[in-house]
Amino acid sequence: MRPLSLQLVSVVTVLVGVLTLAAGLIWLERRLLAFWQERLGPNRVGPAGLLQPVADAIKLLAKEDWVPPFADRPVFVIAPAIVFVTVLMSFAVVPITPGIGVVDLDVGLLFFLAMTGLGAYSAVLAGWASGSKYALLGGLRAAAQLLSYEVFMGLSLMGVVVMAGSFNLRDIVDAQRDLWFIVPQFAGFVVFMVAGLAETHRLPFDMPEAEAELVAGFHAEYSGMKFGMFFVGEYAGIILISSLITVLFLGGWHGPWLPGWLWFFLKTMLFICFFILLRASLARPRNDQLMAYGWKVMLPVALLNLMVTAAVVLAVGD
Amino acid sequence: MNVMFYVAAVVAVACTVRVVTHVNGVHALLYFVVSLFAVATIFYLIGAPFVAALELIVYAGAIMVLFIFVVMLLNRGPQSVAQERSWLNPRAWVGPTALSLVLAVEVGILLFAGDLELETQTRVAPKEVGITLLGPYLLAVEIASMLLLAGLVGAYHLGREGGREGGREGAHREPGAGR
Numbered sequence: 501m502r503p504l505s506l507q508l509v510s511v512v513t514v515l516v517g518v519l520t521l522a523a524g525l526i527w528l529e530r531r532l533l534a535f536w537q538e539r540l541g542p543n544r545v546g547p548a549g550l551l552q553p554v555a556d557a558i559k560l561l562a563k564e565d566w567v568p569p570f571a572d573r574p575v576f577v578i579a580p581a582i583v584f585v586t587v588l589m590s591f592a593v594v595p596i597t598p599g600i601g602v603v604d605l606d607v608g609l610l611f612f613l614a615m616t617g618l619g620a621y622s623a624v625l626a627g628w629a630s631g632s633k634y635a636l637l638g639g640l641r642a643a644a645q646l647l648s649y650e651v652f653m654g655l656s657l658m659g660v661v662v663m664a665g666s667f668n669l670r671d672i673v674d675a676q677r678d679l680w681f682i683v684p685q686f687a688g689f690v691v692f693m694v695a696g697l698a699e700t701h702r703l704p705f706d707m708p709e710a711e712a713e714l715v716a717g718f719h720a721e722y723s724g725m726k727f728g729m730f731f732v733g734e735y736a737g738i739i740l741i742s743s744l745i746t747v748l749f750l751g752g753w754h755g756p757w758l759p760g761w762l763w764f765f766l767k768t769m770l771f772i773c774f775f776i777l778l779r780a781s782l783a784r785p786r787n788d789q790l791m792a793y794g795w796k797v798m799l800p801v802a803l804l805n806l807m808v809t810a811a812v813v814l815a816v817g818d
Numbered sequence: 819m820n821v822m823f824y825v826a827a828v829v830a831v832a833c834t835v836r837v838v839t840h841v842n843g844v845h846a847l848l849y850f851v852v853s854l855f856a857v858a859t860i861f862y863l864i865g866a867p868f869v870a871a872l873e874l875i876v877y878a879g880a881i882m883v884l885f886i887f888v889v890m891l892l893n894r895g896p897q898s899v900a901q902e903r904s905w906l907n908p909r910a911w912v913g914p915t916a917l918s919l920v921l922a923v924e925v926g927i928l929l930f931a932g933d934l935e936l937e938t939q940t941r942v943a944p945k946e947v948g949i950t951l952l953g954p955y956l957l958a959v960e961i962a963s964m965l966l967l968a969g970l971v972g973a974y975h976l977g978r979e980g981g982r983e984g985g986r987e988g989a990h991r992e993p994g995a996g997r
Binding site: 572574575605606607610611613614616617618620621624625627628629636639640643644646647650654665666667 | 842844845848851867868870871872874875878879880883884886887889890891941943944945
């Protein structure tokens with residue numbers, strides 16, 4: 501057990517780091533999308549438009565925070581907070597370097613899966629509480645999509661758990677000192693990345709908020725900072741999935757020459773940019789295509805990966 | 819440690835009471851979720867972190883979402899609240915409450931007699947749970963999985979659209995078929 505002061509410093513570092521990065525992503529995503537679409541993107545506020553998130557935040561805070569009269573008020577208010585809280589809670593178990601990290605939990609990976617599962621409530625409840633048909637349809641889609649992809653998100657990680665022999669994320673990083681798990685667990689890596697994309701309902705898997713069909717889906721009735729919570733929660737979710745890919749498949753802080761936290765940051769940023777590139781380049785599938793893809797392709801791949809991994813580990817022995 | 823246990827236990831009991839007494843379906847289910855959180859906390863406190871995590875993943879994260887999904891699909895609206903309210907008249911709940919109070923008094927007496935000290939501080943790591951499940955309890959696990967498989971096959975059968983000849987597009991079903 502570390503002293504309380506050090507613990508607090510860790511908590512504040514992770515919290516401030518995540519929130520700053522999440523705000524920065526608003527700028528990064530818009531600039532990168534603009535770059536790939538051959539336009540400029542936001543470049544007016546501050547140097548190279550860097551202060552754009554500040555301007556966005558001021559705009560959101562100054563907007564009327566309206567609760568529709570037909571909404572279920574308590575649930576409507578609490579729903580945006582859920583996604584934010586669960587994502588931030590998950591960061592508690594992410595080890596950034598041997599020294600930085602909030603808790604060292606024996607069941608760290610399960611804790612992450614539990615928090616992801618609870619995050620599903622946010623979209624589902626928001627859709628239900630809004631009391632409008634588009635939001636309800638978005639909520640229904642969210643429930644189906646998040647529940648389905650949660651199943652093999654968990655299964656895809658079990659290969660890593662079998663190889664590391666632990667649910668503890670620090671042990672998992674340490675087990676990758678010689679060989680990153682992306683090499684022996686490539687199938688697990690792909691499945692986890694797709695499932696992570698679906699769990700954060702990012703494009704191309706943003707069926708719950710598909711604006712062409714559902715206005716804005718589950719958050720159609722939200723305005724002001726409540727909408728901002730969904731927005732920032734989504735970005736924090738991208739950071740979470742990217743940092744977990746780093747921890748689980750890319751050896752976390754391990755890497756030559758550079759200090760550990762910088763390696764962690766670089767690997768995480770690589771995946772964040774990759775997710776933004778996916779948004780820029782892929783079209784949205786239909787809802788039934790998404791479900792069929794999940795259950796008929798991803799689930800068998802994840803199960804097969806787990807079986808083969810377990811068999812190999814059992815045969816090689818240690 | 820004991821204080822934390824009792825706080826979590828009180829939260830669990832209070833939430834469960836609200837599950838029964840709340841007139842709005844979704845709100846009642848949300849209380850149920852909080853009650854599951856409290857139970858998970860208790861599991862963690864008495865040294866079973868693995869069970870605590872599974873409680874959150876399986877019950878709070880998956881099964882309750884399905885419950886809420888179904889309630890959303892039904893989307894009963896305000897008239898169901900009025901209906902619930904009429905069902906919760908005193909005649910319905912006085913009897914069970916009196917009986918529960920008797921049990922509560924008994925539990926209170928047992929607790930204050932000091933027979934039940936909560937000091938089981940042996941942490942059960944995930945690995946031990948796995949070894950126990952696939953070791954001495956292998957038969958029970960296999961029987962449970964057979965039961966689940968039967969449930970899965972049954973659900974698949976019930977969910978088939980329009981029997982043998984109806985494919986995905988065969989949507990001309992009788993109203994109420996397949997319930």
